[in-house]
Amino acid sequence: MKKHNFSAGPCILPQEVFEKASEAVLDFNNSGLSILEISHRSEAFVSVIEEARSLILEILGLQNKGYTALFLHGGASTQFLMTAYNLLEKKAAYTNTGTWSTKAIKEAKLFGEVVEVASSKDKNFAYIPKNYSIPTDADYFHCTSNNTIYGTQMKSFPKTEVPLVCDMSSDFLSRSLDFSQFDLIYAGAQKNMGPAGVAVAIIKEDILGKVKRQIPSMMNYKVHIEKDSMFNTPPVFAIYTSLLNLQWLKNKGGIAGIEGKNIEKAALLYNEIDRNPLFIGYANKEDRSIMNPTFNLIEGTDKATFDKLWKEANINGLNGHRVLGGYRASMYNALPLKSVQVLVDVMQQFEKIS
Structure with a gap:
């Protein structure tokens, strides 16, 4: 009997997604091969990742607006690091609303000054800070939209002159927002999009290339964009299952x-x-x-x-x-x-x- 699954992640996905994914493990699109064994360079998988990347932008309303969608290794925790690696030249502004933003701040401090513009630590993260000021000379402003541990969620986002970066891991694809207000959105897949093992980053490309440091290839968003999210072997099954879930969401009205x-x-x-x-x-x-x-x-x-x-x-x-x-x-x-x-x-x- 299927359980009523309230797990925080890896979490529940639609039953039809489980069924289609399990069929593909045995035989992917009647190819005689499992999705687990096909080449990531094969035409069959290239079409999967291209459709998934395009569908993410379509669902978010970001097509033809200068954004790209990437599937990346390392979950959202690696994005704590990549965000700062690619964007932080001198100073970044962060809100601290819980465990995950605390970890993001820790990683950012490796690359430059971090200004904590607001925090809810005084009440053990039981609320979302409001009415704070963001330095206009910050390289970017980072926030966490939803906090799985403490059960809080940002209902609105500050208007700011600096690039707006958001960790949406636990409420990605769940509510209507003007996604064009964000310059970088990242999320681990294992909440609303797919199985654990892959993260998505939606990037407005014109924010990149402004730091002077050399960035290792695996940490460089521009490299992943240039290689169409295929710089190294991607997590094929996780991306395929994410595509199935994106298709399910589109059929449900987005x-x-x-x-x-x-x-x-x-x-x-x-x-x-x-x-x-x-x-x-x-x-x-x-x-x-x-x-x-x-x-x-x-x-x-x-x-x-x-x-x-x-x-x-x-x-x-x-x-x-x-x-x-x-x-x-x-x-x-x-x-x-x-x-x-x-x-x-x-x-x-x-x-x-x-």
Whole structure:
């Protein structure tokens, strides 16, 4: 029986994507070869990666606007490094909204001055800072749109004269935004796009080539662009599965089509968290993530009984991150509303027997 998967990542993907990907593992497009063994230089795979790169730009509304999409190794953590390697000449501005932005700041400091323009560390990252100033002489401004650990999400983005860089790993492709306001977007695939093992970077090409340092080839965005994201052997299966998921999303009406469902799922769970006297939400209400609601039991409540109930209900991945504890219900694009309803039913059952 398929579990109700609230895992933060690697996470749930659509069932039809799993089925098509598994078929390709045995025989890719009736070629007599597995997707795992075809050459990355073959015409068959080149068409896969070209379609995936094009489809990302189409879904984001960035076609013919000077952007390119790259599939890269190393997940978003390598992008912490690559962003600074390619863009930081003297000074960069960052907001610190949690574990991942803290790590991004650490990597950037290897290359130049980092100005932390705002932080929510004072409240253990339970909110999104607002009303901060970004230095006009910064090489770029970096933010993290959604925080999986603490369950916060930026609802708007600052207008700035400097290039805007955003780590969208955990809410990529989940909500409608003006993506042209960003000069660089990066994301690990393993939330809303595909399996672990690949990251995507969407880059406005005119921001590159402005640092004086020599950049190693593997860290150089321009090299990857020139080689059409094929500078070295790409993670073939992860990219193919990402393509399947992008096709699924397009058939669902794209981001606009999926956003309403994501809002509905979040509203259902948050309404129960706020109604049920045994639970309390973690993040400030105005900054709550629609992807990663975080919550806890009130003090003195029988955690063992609640844990037993949700596990018996065939729910998976509900435990919070080890940094925060409590519970986290990650509700990515492919999670059906009925799974959220099962969790809400368990919470109401727990209320009745407590």
